Amino acid sequence: MPKRRLLIKTSAAALVAGLGLGAVDGLQAQSSAATTTGGSTSSSPVSPALARIPDAQHSGTARMRFFGFDVYDASLWVAPGFRASHYAQHALVLELTYLRSLHGDSIAERSIQEMRRTQDLPQAQAQRWLASMRGAFPDVQAGDRITGLHEPAVGAHFWFNDQFRTAVPDPEFSRLFFGIWLSGSTSEPRLRNALLAGAVP
Numbered sequence: 001m002p003k004r005r006l007l008i009k010t011s012a013a014a015l016v017a018g019l020g021l022g023a024v025d026g027l028q029a030q031s032s033a034a035t036t037t038g039g040s041t042s043s044s045p046v047s048p049a050l051a052r053i054p055d056a057q058h059s060g061t062a063r064m065r066f067f068g069f070d071v072y073d074a075s076l077w078v079a080p081g082f083r084a085s086h087y088a089q090h091a092l093v094l095e096l097t098y099l100r101s102l103h104g105d106s107i108a109e110r111s112i113q114e115m116r117r118t119q120d121l122p123q124a125q126a127q128r129w130l131a132s133m134r135g136a137f138p139d140v141q142a143g144d145r146i147t148g149l150h151e152p153a154v155g156a157h158f159w160f161n162d163q164f165r166t167a168v169p170d171p172e173f174s175r176l177f178f179g180i181w182l183s184g185s186t187s188e189p190r191l192r193n194a195l196l197a198g199a200v201p
Contacts, residue, residue, distance in 0.1 A: 047162050049093045049149040053079050056093065062194035063099075070099040074181065076195040084196045087182040088152065088175040094195075095147040098140040107140070108133035115176040118185045132168045136160075150178045 050056050056077040064071040079091040112130050115121065121129075136158040137146060149157040156174040158165045168174065179186070186192045 047093070047095070047147055047159065048164065049095070049147045049157065049159055050077055052149055052151075052157075053077065053091050053093060055080050057082070057198065059199045060195040060197040062191050064191065071102075072099055073097045074191070074195060076181075076199075078199055082199055084182070084199045084201050085184075087178065088150070088171075090152065092150045092178065092182075093147060094150075094178060094181060095145055097143070097145050099142055101141050102139070104137040104139045105134060107137040107146075111137075111177065111180060114180040114187065117187060118179060118183055119176060129168070129170075129173050132166065132173070136166045136168070138165075148178065150174045 056079060059076040059078050059082070061073060061075045063073050073096070075095045075097075077093040077095075082090040082092065108130055111133055112121075112126055115129070116126065138160055140146065145159075145161050147159040147162070149159075151157070151174070153171050154174075155167060155169040155171055156177055157167045168177075181188075181195060182192060184192075
């Protein structure tokens with residue numbers, strides 16, 4: 001392989017290794033949407049998170065890529081009556097199925113960066129939330145799943161491969177965290193559109 005091509009490929013791989021949960025400029029979403037009841041699709045069983053939302057509906061799925069590298073598949077389920085424009089007022093589950101290895105610390109740090117894009121955060125608050133996410137997100141390998149449940153006025157709950165990890169009982173944290181993907185000011189609107197394809201605007 002020519003030296004220049006190898007350098008480009010290696011640099012792209014290094015960038016991917018630093019990606020977290022948040023959308024990043026240059027990522028592309030491939031989407032599909034379906035609506036089902038009972039919180040599952042034909043290919044995925046009901047997870048502990050989905051069991052917390054009776055009659056959850058699958059809203060959309062998107063694959064994230066960066067410089068040709070597959071990073072993760074994201075899927076969104078929402079409570080009946082969900083409206084995209086008021087996502088934080090409704091229960092929802094977001095599941096990320098990773099397609100490559102990533103460090104948990106990188107996932108947490110990228111997430112706090114994306115949250116700060118939409119709202120200024122005092123340093124002390126940002127550090128508390130970062131510590132909570134470091135406890136929620138372990139290092140991942142291809143095939144691992146991180147699942148988040150948003151409960152309005154309650155906060156967020158996180159599972160790793162269907163094993164409960166932690167809860168963050170802070171509604172503001174939960175709003176901003178899930179807003180990484182669902183807020184109208186997300187850094188990746190194509191991803192948002194894909195995940196909300198089956199939802200009411």
